[in-house]
Structures are given as structure tokens and as C-alpha cells.
Amino acid sequence: MVIDFLDLRKQINGIDKKIFNSIKKNIDKSSYIGGEDLLNFQKNFSKYLNVKYCLGVANGTDALEIAIKCLNLKKKSEIIVPANTWISTAESVINNNHKLRFVDVDETHNICVKDLKRKISNNTSAIIIVHLYGNLANVEKIKKISSKYSVKIIEDCAQSHGAELNGKKTSSFGDISTFSFFPSKNLGCFGDGGCIVTNKKDLFLKAKKIANHGGLKKNSHSIIGRNSRLDNIQAGILNIKLNYLDKWISLREKQAKFYKHNLNGVGDIKFIKQIENSRSSNHLFVIKTNKRNKLKKYLLKKKIYTAIHYPLSLPQMPVFKKKHKFYCSKMNAVKWSNNIISLPIGEHMNKTKIKKVCLSIKSFFNG
Ligand SMILES: Cc1ncc(COP(=O)(O)O)c(C=O)c1O
Numbered sequence: 001m002v003i004d005f006l007d008l009r010k011q012i013n014g015i016d017k018k019i020f021n022s023i024k025k026n027i028d029k030s031s032y033i034g035g036e037d038l039l040n041f042q043k044n045f046s047k048y049l050n051v052k053y054c055l056g057v058a059n060g061t062d063a064l065e066i067a068i069k070c071l072n073l074k075k076k077s078e079i080i081v082p083a084n085t086w087i088s089t090a091e092s093v094i095n096n097n098h099k100l101r102f103v104d105v106d107e108t109h110n111i112c113v114k115d116l117k118r119k120i121s122n123n124t125s126a127i128i129i130v131h132l133y134g135n136l137a138n139v140e141k142i143k144k145i146s147s148k149y150s151v152k153i154i155e156d157c158a159q160s161h162g163a164e165l166n167g168k169k170t171s172s173f174g175d176i177s178t179f180s181f182f183p184s185k186n187l188g189c190f191g192d193g194g195c196i197v198t199n200k201k202d203l204f205l206k207a208k209k210i211a212n213h214g215g216l217k218k219n220s221h222s223i224i225g226r227n228s229r230l231d232n233i234q235a236g237i238l239n240i241k242l243n244y245l246d247k248w249i250s251l252r253e254k255q256a257k258f259y260k261h262n263l264n265g266v267g268d269i270k271f272i273k274q275i276e277n278s279r280s281s282n283h284l285f286v287i288k289t290n291k292r293n294k295l296k297k298y299l300l301k302k303k304i305y306t307a308i309h310y311p312l313s314l315p316q317m318p319v320f321k322k323k324h325k326f327y328c329s330k331m332n333a334v335k336w337s338n339n340i341i342s343l344p345i346g347e348h349m350n351k352t353k354i355k356k357v358c359l360s361i362k363s364f365f366n367g
Helices: 016-028 036-049 060-070 087-094 113-119 139-147 201-211 232-242 245-263 292-301 318-328 332-336 351-366
Strands: 053-057 078-082 099-103 124-130 152-156 176-180 194-198 285-288 340-343
Touching (some): 036 232, 099 113, 139 152, 245 285
Antiparallel strands (some): 176 194
């Protein structure tokens, strides 16, 4: 039995006809840019998140770049970013000509509150909170610390569609939040897509302006903007998939529980810590072991495909290493980049497959 890390075709089994019909409808109407599906998706997704405004953009990286731009931070501001995240979170800071300040991660693999206290200062203008793997960052504590410095909070929810803290969805804690609809995300489209959400009308209108060549009306450009759109065909696909998101998250939750039940106490395996009263979207199921590389090879021999998110933490990344090496070597993010391994999870998985993965991991550790 081959166990793929990901098999996106399985996710749309049973809803593919609806999706094909939606694509056909928009092709028949030549409705590609803007349109009814985009308006509906923006409305439906903000309702799902319980956030007032949603703006579809071209991808999650654009969403971050535009969100930062909206905040009108002073030139060369310092923005705090967790040391383990996808490159886009940091890229968006540099592309806005601001300064990066990496903060270490804790057992949740998100911003470490202790390190945040050490690194935040009067030079800090914003913090980008990432809910990595779909696992909640300690938003309440981060907000408490940041309120003393009146810094802006951006939530990068690219991996946390539907994740919650005390029943409140991620994206509703900060000033402005961003999502990616990259195909492999819990809510993904058939190409690139993303959105910005906020409860603040002024930020929403600013984002809309920036994403639409600097103008809210056609042929009237009041600032230098860019072109960043979620197209109508993708929005139509997302509208259909949104109806299944909670079901998919529940399935992932069950799978994560089953993994934990089977792998508890096996070898030196450790799980990612979840903060109290939070519900992860389980976008990724990550475990830690000192024997990561050997385990990965062993599983591959058994045709079990795994991944690493991410093999290098950002302070180790060639583009940042020179500037940050003096404090990176002792970081958890750096240490754990050698230990983390993501196991297959999602609609293509079932109990039998998870059992096989777990039995293989047990046989690796127990011989
Ligand atoms: C945490 C995080 N931020 C931002 C992004 C960027 O999203 P996109 O690939 O849609 O630009 C991703 C995508 O993988 C991500 O995981």
C-alpha cells in the first residue's frame, strides 16, 4: 500500500460535479474577473469567520504584503515574525522595506511569549502571528504584551482556516489577517488565491485600493497600487468547498487524535503542544523525534511519504542567515528543524492507512 503525503483529488470526490458545473457556468458567462461568485465568497467567508470584511486577492503572499502596506507603519519599521514559518511571512516585511525581527517559537511551534518579551521594544511597529500547522499561537498573551507597545497585529492564517480559540476563529484577533488558498490548504482553490480580512473598514478600503491599482473606482488612481485579484472561477470553487470545510476539519481532528493515541510513548516521539481551549485545524500533523532523518528514510522504503515544515528555520535561510546568525544557533526553531516530520493527514487518509503509518513508526523504534 502506497501512502501519499497528499492526494488532492480525493478531497473533491463527491463534489467534483458541483465544481465542474460552477467552472462551466463562469466560462459560459465569460465571468472571469470580479463577478457574483467572488462577491458571494467574500460574504460567505467573512460570515464563516465572523469578521466584517473580506477581500479576495491573488495569493497569501500578496495578502500579507498588502496587509502590511495598509497599516501605514513608519519607514523601516521593525516587524516581529516567528522564526519558523513559510518564507512569505518574512518576505512580505522586506518587500515593504521594513526590518525583520525573528522571535523564537515555543512548544506550540508558534511565537514564544518569553522571547517576544525580550525582543519587543519601542522600535517594534507590528507583529505577524502565524498559526503554524493550524495550531493556535498564544494570541491572548501576545496581545497583552503588544498592547503595552501599541503595535499592530497581523494574523497570518494561511494554515489555520477554521482553527479556533474559545470558539473564536483565527483571523478575528488582530487588526488585519491574511489567508492563502493554495491548493493544499484546508480550504484551497485550483491554483493560487488568497484573501485579507479585517473588522476595520478603513483597512479594508485601503487594501481594496492597493489591490486594485490604487483606486476604488475605475480610471481613478489616487495612490500607487498593484494588481492582486482572486478570480471569479477560483471564488466559485472556494464557495462550494467552504460548505465542507468544517467536515474536513473534523475528519483531520479525528485523524490527529488517532495518530496521538497510537504514537503516544513510542520512541522519543513528542507532539506539538496545543494551548488550552484551542481547536487546531490540523492542516499538518507534525511530530518530533531526534531520529527524524532515519525515520523519514525508513518510512519512504515502506512507501509512506512524509514532509518537513520546514527543513530550515528562517534565521538559517541563506537570504537571512548573514544578518541573524549571531543569535540563531540556540533557537528552538533551529534545533527543531532537525526533529520535525509531517505525517500524512487529510481526506485521502483513513484509519487503516494511519494504522499502517503508526505500525511502521513503531517497528522503526522497536526493531
Ligand atoms: C504560513 C504561510 N504564510 C503565507 C503563505 C503564502 O501563501 P501563498 O502560497 O498563497 O502565497 C503560506 C503558503 O504556504 C503559508 O504557509
